Amino acid sequence: MYTKMKQFLKSEITSLHDQNLYKHERVIESEQGPEITVSGKQVLNFCANNYLGLSSHPDLVKAAHDEIDKRGFGLSSVRFICGTQDDHLLLEKKMSEFFGADDTILFCSAFDANGAFFEPLFGKEDAIITDSLNHASIIDGIRLSKAQRWIFNHGDMSGTESLDKSTGKTLKGLEKCLQEAKDCRFKVIVTDGVFSMDGDIAKLDEICDLADKYDALVFVDECHASGFMGKTGRGTHEHFNVMDRVDVISTTFGKALGGASGGCLSGKKEIIEWLRNKARPYLFSNTLAPAVVGATLKCLEILTESTTLRDTLMDNTKYFREKMNLLGFDIIPGIHPITPVMFRNFDNSSALAVKFADRMLEEGIYVIAFSFPVVPRKMDRIRVQISAAHSREQIDKCISAFEMIGKELNVIS
Numbered sequence: 001m002y003t004k005m006k007q008f009l010k011s012e013i014t015s016l017h018d019q020n021l022y023k024h025e026r027v028i029e030s031e032q033g034p035e036i037t038v039s040g041k042q043v044l045n046f047c048a049n050n051y052l053g054l055s056s057h058p059d060l061v062k063a064a065h066d067e068i069d070k071r072g073f074g075l076s077s078v079r080f081i082c083g084t085q086d087d088h089l090l091l092e093k094k095m096s097e098f099f100g101a102d103d104t105i106l107f108c109s110a111f112d113a114n115g116a117f118f119e120p121l122f123g124k125e126d127a128i129i130t131d132s133l134n135h136a137s138i139i140d141g142i143r144l145s146k147a148q149r150w151i152f153n154h155g156d157m158s159g160t161e162s163l164d165k166s167t168g169k170t171l172k173g174l175e176k177c178l179q180e181a182k183d184c185r186f187k188v189i190v191t192d193g194v195f196s197m198d199g200d201i202a203k204l205d206e207i208c209d210l211a212d213k214y215d216a217l218v219f220v221d222e223c224h225a226s227g228f229m230g231k232t233g234r235g236t237h238e239h240f241n242v243m244d245r246v247d248v249i250s251t252t253f254g255k256a257l258g259g260a261s262g263g264c265l266s267g268k269k270e271i272i273e274w275l276r277n278k279a280r281p282y283l284f285s286n287t288l289a290p291a292v293v294g295a296t297l298k299c300l301e302i303l304t305e306s307t308t309l310r311d312t313l314m315d316n317t318k319y320f321r322e323k324m325n326l327l328g329f330d331i332i333p334g335i336h337p338i339t340p341v342m343f344r345n346f347d348n349s350s351a352l353a354v355k356f357a358d359r360m361l362e363e364g365i366y367v368i369a370f371s372f373p374v375v376p377r378k379m380d381r382i383r384v385q386i387s388a389a390h391s392r393e394q395i396d397k398c399i400s401a402f403e404m405i406g407k408e409l410n411v412i413s
């Protein structure tokens with residue numbers, strides 16, 4: 001009997017529309033890339049996680065085809081029954097080498113990897129200490145465990161606490177949480193390597209120091225970092241020169257590393273071994289498809305042969321950020337290809353960001369506005385994401401459109 005629920009959902013959906021919170025999906029009629037077709041129109045794409053431009057790279061597409069020819073379309077099994085092929089093991093080995101980890105376990109997504117990690121390893125006697133802006137999949141993963149939890153104020157390493165007057169909540173620094181958790185059996189500090197809304201980077205060196213001081217493990221979600229952060233693209237741990245001090249990395253193959261799907265946890269030998277025996281999304285969900293395995297192996301081969309792609313990405317990012325600053329846009333400073341163009345100095349920031357993004361699309365540039373509740377109130381923005389696949393000409397077109405519409409809407413003078 002669906003009647004009651006139908007009425008309820010219809011009214012909730014109407015309310016989403018009324019609050020401008022309804023999620024509309026634009027339909028792409030081409031492959032993913034710097035230039036895509038949306039509603040029959042060619043536009044330049046500046047909002048994909050296609051950091052290295054590998055989503056439709058001919059070598060990856062070919063590797064996926066070849067792997068289908070060699071190992072078929074699917075395994076129809078979980079790993080421990082009859083779903084492990086030689087190439088699954090090879091990919092795990094290659095991921096471990098890439099990150100400098102003992103071992104790796106594959107999942108069908110990073111969401112699964114994060115969902116799998118906490119419950120088998122941390123119980124009532126243990127402490128999970130997590131950054132307040134960590135990804136939804138980490139939040140859900142932690143919820144599945146019985147461990148005690150501390151949420152530290154985003155990026156705050158301090159040993160102090162303060163009162164947030166607007167919410168009435170107590171904000172604690174990481175060291176403060178570690179002090180409170182000191183009697184727990186196991187402690188783990190959990191952070192995104194790069195945070196997706198601001199493109200800011202976790203202070204992994206300081207986190208590792210605190211982990212040493214308080215005998216805690218370090219878990220880093222590298223979804224927005226793997227493949228290009230650090231001088232050879234290994235990630236945030238390479239960027240901070242702490243590759244041997246991080247215990248577990250989770251990442252996705254759905255962003256820089258090819259863009260299809262899949263993910264993994266890489267880390268200490270016994271942790272990975274335990275997860276192979278206990279992690280529920282690993283034990284009770286299908287094995288990663290051979291095509292994804294083949295293409296991800298090719299991706300790692302490309303990235304270990306040369307740093308050209310990550311160097312191009314970083315150059316493109318620097319170029320875009322500098323030009324936008326010169327034009328007078330309010331850009332959150334940083335080095336990450338996530339470049340937030342802020343509207344916080346305007347009263348009508350949320351409507352303005354949406355209007356701006358709509359005008360950009362009319363001018364052939366696909367960017368997206370983010371507003372509350374995805375970002376804090378007044379912190380409305382257009383989040384531009386730069387790719388190694390963008391040509392200078394395409395980036396210049398994007399900048400010109402920002403300049404023209406910025407003047408038209410009185411965002412810059």
Ligand SMILES: *Cc1c(COP(=O)(O)O)cnc(C)c1O
Binds near residue numbers: 112222223224253262
């Ligand atoms: C994208 C993302 C995920 C989820 O990755 P999937 O492989 O798409 O499930 C998890 N954590 C972070 C920080 C992400 O940005």
